[in-house]
Amino acid sequence: MTLPRHTIAILGGGPGGYEAALVAAQLGADVTVVDSDGLGGACVLTDCVPSKTLIETSNAMTLLNRSAGLGIASGGLATVNAARLYERITDLARAQSADITARLAAEGIKVIRAKGRLAGPQNPGVVAAGDAEIKADTILIATGALPRVLPGAPPDGERVLTWRQLYDLTELPRDLIVIGSGVTGAEFASAYQALGSRVTLVSSRDRVLPQEDEDAANHIEDVFRRRGMTVLGRSRARAVARDRDGVSVTLDDGRTVTGSHCLLTVGMIPRTEGCGLDEAGVKVDPRGFIQVDRVSRTSVPGVYAAGDCTGVLMLASVAAMQGRIAMWHALGEAVHPIRLDHVAATIFTDPEIATVGVSQRAVTAGEVSARVLKLPLATNPRAKMAGFADGFVKLLSSPGTGVILGGVVVAPRASELILAVSMAVEQRLTVEQLAQTFAVYPSLSGSITEAARKLMEFTPDIP
Numbered sequence: 331m332t333l334p335r336h337t338i339a340i341l342g343g344g345p346g347g348y349e350a351a352l353v354a355a356q357l358g359a360d361v362t363v364v365d366s367d368g369l370g371g372a373c374v375l376t377d378c379v380p381s382k383t384l385i386e387t388s389n390a391m392t393l394l395n396r397s398a399g400l401g402i403a404s405g406g407l408a409t410v411n412a413a414r415l416y417e418r419i420t421d422l423a424r425a426q427s428a429d430i431t432a433r434l435a436a437e438g439i440k441v442i443r444a445k446g447r448l449a450g451p452q453n454p455g456v457v458a459a460g461d462a463e464i465k466a467d468t469i470l471i472a473t474g475a476l477p478r479v480l481p482g483a484p485p486d487g488e489r490v491l492t493w494r495q496l497y498d499l500t501e502l503p504r505d506l507i508v509i510g511s512g513v514t515g516a517e518f519a520s521a522y523q524a525l526g527s528r529v530t531l532v533s534s535r536d537r538v539l540p541q542e543d544e545d546a547a548n549h550i551e552d553v554f555r556r557r558g559m560t561v562l563g564r565s566r567a568r569a570v571a572r573d574r575d576g577v578s579v580t581l582d583d584g585r586t587v588t589g590s591h592c593l594l595t596v597g598m599i600p601r602t603e604g605c606g607l608d609e610a611g612v613k614v615d616p617r618g619f620i621q622v623d624r625v626s627r628t629s630v631p632g633v634y635a636a637g638d639c640t641g642v643l644m645l646a647s648v649a650a651m652q653g654r655i656a657m658w659h660a661l662g663e664a665v666h667p668i669r670l671d672h673v674a675a676t677i678f679t680d681p682e683i684a685t686v687g688v689s690q691r692a693v694t695a696g697e698v699s700a701r702v703l704k705l706p707l708a709t710n711p712r713a714k715m716a717g718f719a720d721g722f723v724k725l726l727s728s729p730g731t732g733v734i735l736g737g738v739v740v741a742p743r744a745s746e747l748i749l750a751v752s753m754a755v756e757q758r759l760t761v762e763q764l765a766q767t768f769a770v771y772p773s774l775s776g777s778i779t780e781a782a783r784k785l786m787e788f789t790p791d792i793p
């Protein structure tokens with residue numbers, strides 16, 4: 331006798347949705363993804379992938395700007411072809427979305443291009459998608475989030491912009507005002523400055539990246555200022571007005587800042603309007619994000635949620651893991667509840683800031699006991715060869731056992747370098763084990779093992 335296949339309906343085809351679909355199909359479920367805007371989601375089409383593609387070009391510009399110091403005589407100032415840059419970004423995003431579409435089709439996953447919703451309490455387990463209705467044993471909501479906008483600064487897509495509107499421009503902003511100095515604001519401010527825009531970063535807090543490692547944030551703010559960026563701390567933007575040629579941002583204290591364009595990076599709101607959550611009884615938190623437990627269950631049996639719509643940790647890697655965990659759980663597989671304390675993350679400024687594990691803030695707050703060692707990259711031979719001095723490696727270890735608890739790497743390509751620290755944290759390696767690991771000479775990763783050796787000087791012998 332063949333058992334009926336478990337049917338799964340997934341609302342949203344971003345990393346939270348499509349990665350879940352792949353796992354569920356692999357486990358033999360009958361899977362339908364309902365997506366309104368294109369597979370890959372905002373991650374691939376408007377947010378993560380386009381911004382990182384833009385940043386690849388800005389990194390190349392930074393290198394070109396350093397080239398004279400490396401002994402290269404260039405034939406004048408390099409400039410950016412904005413139309414070509416934006417075309418490359420959108421082409422690449424579309425191609426990535428097409429790859430995902432092909433992969434889902436190859437796995438036998440059905441895709442419906444429509445806005446979907448839970449059909450309501452009279453029809454539990456049913457998803458309405460345009461004209462279609464899908465009866466599902468399990469539903470996963472992974473509808474993502476939208477850029478938050480300020481009431482006094484409605485985006486017009488021309489001069490007052492969310493990051494999703496940047497790639498429709500035909501030229502680089504001459505004078506860009508970035509409102510918000512969190513991860514997204516810092517990344518775009520860094521990138522556009524390298525591309526040649528004059529950048530003003532308006533931050534309501536004392537410093538940029540207020541949620542991040544303080545040394546790293548101070549370091550990047552120093553780099554920004556040295557490169558000519560205007561950073562306005564403790565400055566809350568109240569309103570943005572535009573005329574034909576530019577924008578004028580009014581701050582809470584009455585000052586105004588003028589520029590050619592204004593980019594709003596003031597957070598995200600859940601994209602759940604019209605999804606039928608209330609009617610179905612799916613609980614949300616006071617900000618509207620769907621409440622989930624560590625295996626992605628919502629308050630309604632059989633309904634799971636993953637990704638930015640849960641507000642858990644707005645990263646593609648976390649969205650994908652939440653989605654996979656939901657499917658493993660729903661399909662009766664062995665599953666570990668999600669652990670956010672081991673998530674590696676990167677802020678793609680120049681230099682990049684990569685972090686994993688316990689933060690120094692938690693140590694300072696007395697939540698965790700740890701030894702902390704910071705090693706500047708300025709003495710690293712590879713950094714000297716490449717012609718940069720900005721950056722550092724920071725390691726945190728348990729004073730009792732010497733186990734590596736966390737780390738911060740501020741360096742070009744820190745997103746790649748953090749893996750060594752990430753593995754140490756995940757595998758509970760000790761400072762000694764990291765210190766005794768071979769690193770290539772010369773390499774930036776040599777600073778990670780050197781930091782471990784320095785940390786050993788303080789670490790008691792482990793019996």
Ligand SMILES: Cc1cc2nc3c(=O)[nH]c(=O)nc-3n(C[C@H](O)[C@H](O)[C@H](O)COP(=O)(O)OP(=O)(O)OC[C@H]3O[C@@H](n4cnc5c(N)ncnc54)[C@H](O)[C@@H]3O)c2cc1C
Pocket residue numbers: 341342343344345346347364365366367368369370371372373374376377378379381382444445446447472473474475493514601604605636637638639643644645646647648649678
């Ligand atoms: C500028 C920027 C840069 C970023 N860079 C990184 C990075 O470098 N690394 C990283 O890990 N993360 C990054 N992120 C975060 C990452 O993009 C998100 O965490 C990720 O997109 C979340 O995936 P998701 O599946 O939850 O939602 P999304 O990617 O937003 O996908 C949701 C999908 O659901 C669809 N949808 C919405 N409502 C419905 C509905 N009712 N019916 C059907 N479909 C619907 C949408 O069309 C969309 O396709 C970045 C974010 C921003 C804003």
